[in-house]
Amino acid sequence: MDTIQNYKCPCCGAPLVFDAGSQGLHCESCENKFDLDTIRQLDDAERLSGEESKFDWESYTPRDFTPVNGVDFSNYSCPSCGAEISGDDTMGSTICPYCGNSTIVKGQFEGVLRPDYIIPFKIDKKTAIAAFEADFKKRPFLPDLFRDKKKISEMAGVYVPFWMFDCDCNANLTYRANRTHIWSDSDYIYTKTDFYKLLRSGSLGFENIPVDASKKADDAYMEAIEPFDYSDAMDFGSAYLSGFLADKYDVSVEESILRANARVRNSTLAAFLETTAGFQNVCAERDNISFNNSKIRYSLLPVWMLNIKYMDKMYKFAVNGQTGKVVGEYPVDKKKKWKFFAKVAGISLAVTLAIAYFML
Amino acid sequence: MKKFISFSLIFLLCATFPFASANDVPPLISDEAGHLTSSEETKLQEKLQGIYDTYGVYAIVFTEEEMSGISAEDSAEDFYNYFFSGKDCIILYIADYDREYALSAFGKKGKDAFSDDELADVEDAILPHLKKDNFSDAIFAFTDEAENILDVYTNGSTGYKIAVISIAIILPFIIALIAMLVQLSKMKTAVKQHYATNYIRPGSMNISRSLNLFLYSVITKKPRPKPSNSSSGSSNSRSGKF
Ligand SMILES: [Zn+2]
Ligand SMILES: [Zn+2]
Numbered sequence A: 001m002d003t004i005q006n007y008k009c010p011c012c013g014a015p016l017v018f019d020a021g022s023q024g025l026h027c028e029s030c031e032n033k034f035d036l037d038t039i040r041q042l043d044d045a046e047r048l049s050g051e052e053s054k055f056d057w058e059s060y061t062p063r064d065f066t067p068v069n070g071v072d073f074s075n076y077s078c079p080s081c082g083a084e085i086s087g088d089d090t091m092g093s094t095i096c097p098y099c100g101n102s103t104i105v106k107g108q109f110e111g112v113l114r115p116d117y118i119i120p121f122k123i124d125k126k127t128a129i130a131a132f133e134a135d136f137k138k139r140p141f142l143p144d145l146f147r148d149k150k151k152i153s154e155m156a157g158v159y160v161p162f163w164m165f166d167c168d169c170n171a172n173l174t175y176r177a178n179r180t181h182i183w184s185d186s187d188y189i190y191t192k193t194d195f196y197k198l199l200r201s202g203s204l205g206f207e208n209i210p211v212d213a214s215k216k217a218d219d220a221y222m223e224a225i226e227p228f229d230y231s232d233a234m235d236f237g238s239a240y241l242s243g244f245l246a247d248k249y250d251v252s253v254e255e256s257i258l259r260a261n262a263r264v265r266n267s268t269l270a271a272f273l274e275t276t277a278g279f280q281n282v283c284a285e286r287d288n289i290s291f292n293n294s295k296i297r298y299s300l301l302p303v304w305m306l307n308i309k310y311m312d313k314m315y316k317f318a319v320n321g322q323t324g325k326v327v328g329e330y331p332v333d334k335k336k337k338w339k340f341f342a343k344v345a346g347i348s349l350a351v352t353l354a355i356a357y358f359m360l
Numbered sequence B: 001m002k003k004f005i006s007f008s009l010i011f012l013l014c015a016t017f018p019f020a021s022a023n024d025v026p027p028l029i030s031d032e033a034g035h036l037t038s039s040e041e042t043k044l045q046e047k048l049q050g051i052y053d054t055y056g057v058y059a060i061v062f063t064e065e066e067m068s069g070i071s072a073e074d075s076a077e078d079f080y081n082y083f084f085s086g087k088d089c090i091i092l093y094i095a096d097y098d099r100e101y102a103l104s105a106f107g108k109k110g111k112d113a114f115s116d117d118e119l120a121d122v123e124d125a126i127l128p129h130l131k132k133d134n135f136s137d138a139i140f141a142f143t144d145e146a147e148n149i150l151d152v153y154t155n156g157s158t159g160y161k162i163a164v165i166s167i168a169i170i171l172p173f174i175i176a177l178i179a180m181l182v183q184l185s186k187m188k189t190a191v192k193q194h195y196a197t198n199y200i201r202p203g204s205m206n207i208s209r210s211l212n213l214f215l216y217s218v219i220t221k222k223p224r225p226k227p228s229n230s231s232s233g234s235s236n237s238r239s240g241k242f
Helices: A034-049 A124-139 A217-225 A253-276 A336-360 B002-016 B038-055 B074-082 B110-112 B116-131 B135-157 B158-185
Strands: A017-020 A024-027 A073-077 A083-090 A156-182 A187-213 A245-247 A278-309 A313-320 A326-328 B029-032 B058-064 B090-093 B100-106 B206-223 B235-242
Touching: A024 A034, A034 A156, A034 A187, A034 B206, A124 A278, A124 A313, A187 A217, A187 A253, A187 A278, A217 A313, A217 A326, A253 A278, A253 B116, A336 B100, A336 B158, B002 B235, B029 B038, B038 B058, B038 B135, B058 B074, B058 B135, B074 B090, B074 B100, B074 B235, B090 B110, B090 B116, B090 B135, B100 B110, B100 B116, B110 B135, B110 B235, B116 B135, B116 B235
Parallel strands: A156 A245, B029 B058, B058 B090
Antiparallel strands: A017 A024, A073 A083, A083 A245, A156 A187, A156 A278, A187 B206, A278 A313, A313 A326, B090 B100, B100 B235
């Protein structure tokens, strides 16, 4: 059996020695015995999971996108934030949906690019405003003066460009884990801890992960208004754009893919971790995740945007134009915040002092 | 003759238990071995009486030169049964010729205040003095330690008091801070998503390998906690040689 490689003890790292008597491997340092087959599988899995994670670019071919023709669009650029957006001429005065600036100017640049598909606006402006006002009421420390009917009416509907990713994710993972058994006799409590190495390999498919393709749209907002319902996705038709603004991508596929991969990776790790149920102290040791069969599509998704200025600061809000989900960052009334703190602290102080009185 | 016998009996009692017949207070000190000078005895008497007045537990010192054929613990118990039956007591018994001592607590409150741990504390306080034959030091160390323990038992330890009060004051602010941060987090709903779990193609998870390789075992053992001597017996006591 001189073909045996130099395997290392999974327990202490010392070299393992072949023991002809038991036909197994033996560690002279920690005196554990291992099955040859177990060690071979372990070695194999560790080699796989130790490889570098990679994204398979071969299945992705860069594409060109053509401008939408035959529609009377005006193109505007915002001198304040630099956004370049398009809208049909029926819209009259326009405010920049990304920064709230009202002095946007007509510009000469290429307009909307034809997407692979579009999810049309499902809720109108009135419904979106109602959704925002309902959301508003749920926020605890909102300044009383923040509410501004006129500003709220400036909510604008924008088709925001997204890259949609599909991919299969292949994962090779190893975990350290243990199981404990506790029993006792009349004198002692015994704890037996069995140490395991868990090997998992498999794949998981993802579909339609949206990644914001506009630099001006805040990634956090665009991820927070998820999810969209893709059963409403349509082949693109320019009629969907009338009455709304539209943006075009200025974040490359290559940049966006990193964001999608980070989320795919986290979800894959979480999904595989669930397969280790029944073990304790599961600790991921190595992971190798690669992406293949990737497909990337370009789409326009409907978002209502709103900017409200309060105390010299612009507060941004976004409403999912399909589901009505509201996200944003509200201003905080410091007085209300500390009043709340004082109230909670006061009530709990009364309770804890009463308890302390009975304990002493 | 009768008169003489009764007189000598009284005399004997007076000599042995000097306070037994002097007034109605039972003897808190019975120093048969004579370890204490009379001024020490007066001082000790005041202390022991003070302990009783403050805490309602008798601290008692009983010394013999030689043991009378029964164990140290039994001697302490006999003394208790004779003079203090049914009362709350902590008794220090010392027999210097046999170099034996016993610490016994009686009565509900006595046994509550002096459980095994407290008796061990008292033992730690007196043993160094006994080993050097400093009997009066040992007796005063016993008195001081017993007083400390009764004080903690009655009023709670100062460390405990400080802990309770500071927790009672700090905890509400921590609660309020957490509650405020929870409310504050509702003010910002535009946050990034870390997962793509919504986008997993249903049924697409395919596990090609799932192996749980057993490596090795470790067994540890620790002694079972002994059921503590419940105070259901007539006394809690500790005894030994010095
Ligand atoms: Zn080893
Ligand atoms: Zn702008």
